[in-house]
Amino acid sequence: MNVLLGLGGTDESIQALEATIDRASAVGDELVVAILDKADAPRSPAEMRSETAATLEAAGFDADIRELEGDPGPALVELAEREGFDHVVIGGGTETPMGKIRLGPITEFVLLNASMPVTLIR
């Protein structure tokens, strides 16, 4: 399958990247990693790109890395539709001090608007 992974620059993104590499290696998926321009993320797109490249190299897995500009949810879904990806993967979900899981607007947009299956890693 052709898998598109969207990364927003948070710690959850790194977890999602590692889990997606493991999965893609195991089943022979082709992977494209899209770096999203998430304004309040702790890592800039440039930092996220270099961290992604390093993680891929450490895992010995080859994948294209692309940076997407604009509103992250729509940009990711648009790319997935335009290039006919089979599957979209996103990381998401933060915990409140109480331990409640919260899903953000990017996650919601992708889940509701992508026409292909979406995997949420949290």
Added chain:
Amino acid sequence: MNVERSRRYPDEPAGPFPTPPATHTDAEGRDLAIERVATDGAVHDSLTRMYDRFNPADRAQGIPPTGEAQIRDWLDPLIDTGVNVAVRPLEPTASATAGQTTPDASTPDAATDADRNDDADADATSADTGSIEYVGHAVLVPDTDESGALDDPGRYEWELAIFVLQEYQGAGVGTALLEHLLGEATAVGIEHVWLTVERWNSPAISLYESTGFESVGTERFDIEMSIQLDPA
């Protein structure tokens, strides 16, 4: 002191609210005790048992977790660092006989994030009639990892959660428990309380609104609500 808040709060403070300990007779005539919970082992055990009775299908946003060990891992820090108020029948054996489940969890007082109790069964009837059997729990935790938030509670924003077992829903128990938690919060100097609730959980949203919470964030799957307490 002017501390930057991470979310909006209503301009008008709410209150006053009643403080625990208190007794409360619910709409079905059951006499209940509403009290602060101590941080001793028996209380941890009782609340763990209560959460273990929740139907997994009625969890909200991942809490309470399922499994006794997971419940303890989640609950212990809440009890140790938070402000906790719980409710129990005055006569311990009364709760065990109230085994018939209330089918309408949709009345406003059904409140609460989660909580059915399809398997309220024999183990709710503790053979040890002296043990505490809580049927509802409400808690506030500070939005900091540092200890000692209670030394300066006004500095922090406190997240609220409340759970009531199904057979005690729809009888005003959630309202009474929530009001007494806010009374306790006011008494210890907490001023800013917030929560998140799933958009479709209208019984809980009605409870929070009737108590004085206002919606301040609706851009997610959950709604964020907040209340400002009148300093005592």
